[in-house]
Amino acid sequence: MNIQPLIAHIEKIIPLDEAAKQDLAAKTIFKKLRRRQYLLQEGDHCNHYNFVLNGCLRLYFVDGKGSENVLQFATGNGWVADIGSLHTGQASRLCIDALEPSDVLRIAKQDLIELYVKHAAFDRYFRVLTENAFVAMQQRVLQNISSTAEERYLSFLEKYPHLAQRLPQVQIASFIGVTPEFLSKIRRNLMEQ
Amino acid sequence: MNIQPLIAHIEKIIPLDEAAKQDLAAKTIFKKLRRRQYLLQEGDHCNHYNFVLNGCLRLYFVDGKGSENVLQFATGNGWVADIGSLHTGQASRLCIDALEPSDVLRIAKQDLIELYVKHAAFDRYFRVLTENAFVAMQQRVLQNISSTAEERYLSFLEKYPHLAQRLPQVQIASFIGVTPEFLSKIRRNLMEQ
DNA sequence: TTCGATCCTTAATCTACTTCAAGGTTTTTT
DNA sequence: AAAAAACCTTGAAGTAGATTAAGGATCGAA
Secondary structure, three states: OOOHHHHHHHHOOOOOOHHHHHHHHHHEEEEEEOOOOEEEOOOOEOOEEEEEEEOOEEEEEEOOOOOEEEEEEEOOOEEEOOHHHHHHOOEOOEEEEEOOOEEEEEEEHHHHHHHHHHOHHHHHHHHHHHHHHHHHHHHHHHHHHHOOHHHHHHHHHHHOHHHHHHOOHHHHHHHHOOOHHHHHHHHHHHHOO | OOOHHHHHHHHOOOOOOHHHHHHHHHHEEEEEEOOOOEEEOOOOEOOEEEEEEEOOEEEEEEOOOOOEEEEEEEOOOEEEOOHHHHHHOOEOOEEEEEOOOEEEEEEEHHHHHHHHHHOHHHHHHHHHHHHHHHHHHHHHHHHHHHOOHHHHHHHHHHHOHHHHHHOOHHHHHHHHOOOHHHHHHHHHHHHOO
16 A cells, blocks of 8 residues: 555655654555545544545535535545544534545544654644644635625635536535525626626 | 743643743733734734733634624634734734733744744644634534524524623624624514514 | 714615526436 | 436526614713
């Protein structure tokens, strides 16, 4: 199993010594997913942090009316987990599944804790990682509050041009927080100009 | 200057040795704010992480139409900063000011980095802190997408009962993402039941 | 003690977005 | 190759919430 992409990703933030790399390799699990396969299902306990090698996963929430609301897409070199459930140990209210056939590296919660304790570099890496994710999430809250759906769609195109090509409209609509019908209308309006 | 509340808050997550406490104390700046006083203004570079001892601050964004959109309230034992600006060094698009007269402890960016390097405990502490903040922000995105304004208001009351008493309605409206007029209507509807 | 801010509410009109229903196309599975 | 899913669009009708405008209440400063 080749965990090189993961190591490379970590070393963009902080160098790892040999011992750290070996411990990491020993705790990394490889998993292949088909399209539509669950990695986490509502009610499960989220026990793994997942690093996507290739393909595309989504983290989403099924609300009272049965609609899916996408919180996050994860493609190559991205992480995905229900961090809330992972930390508190409570059952998750979120789902993770594969939008495309995907390859994933997983680290179990207990192993992650051991890595934190043994190698301070991992605290640093996940601190920076989470700070970046936090900033992105904060900007999204801002945008939801202060922009129209059309503005949100345009900014999605700008920010994730590769995803815009790759994903079905339904998923994009769900991410920016509108119905697929309305996104269709937005797109038509944009075309006409 | 008494930084005991800050130390206590950190030690809920990870113990600090004497050296770490002393280095922390040496880098901590005390600041008193009047009501309405800015701690960070749009266009400034955010160079400090701020720990609130007492009072209440808000982090907010002024959008194209000139409306204020509250991202976060910070009261006793809470942190507030524009983490994005703090990290990238770019000018901030956010503002921080005091809703009540407040006392704040500040750590400058450069000092924070030195603390990270010298004492691994700080990487751990801020990792956990940011993970919690991230989870909260994620839940907020979810709620914005999948709930009505009334549901968001009720959940605000549940989650921050002390703030609901203390803050003007305008601020609460801005936090949950509606106009003050509409919040007023929501409150009336709730009364009538 | 009064003047100006800030704050809260009400009501009328307006609009961005949802819901529902339907038909056509493309992709996936068998 | 056929059947079944998933996907995208269109239009009509409905609704949550914004906007505008106005009046009254409370608070803070001089």
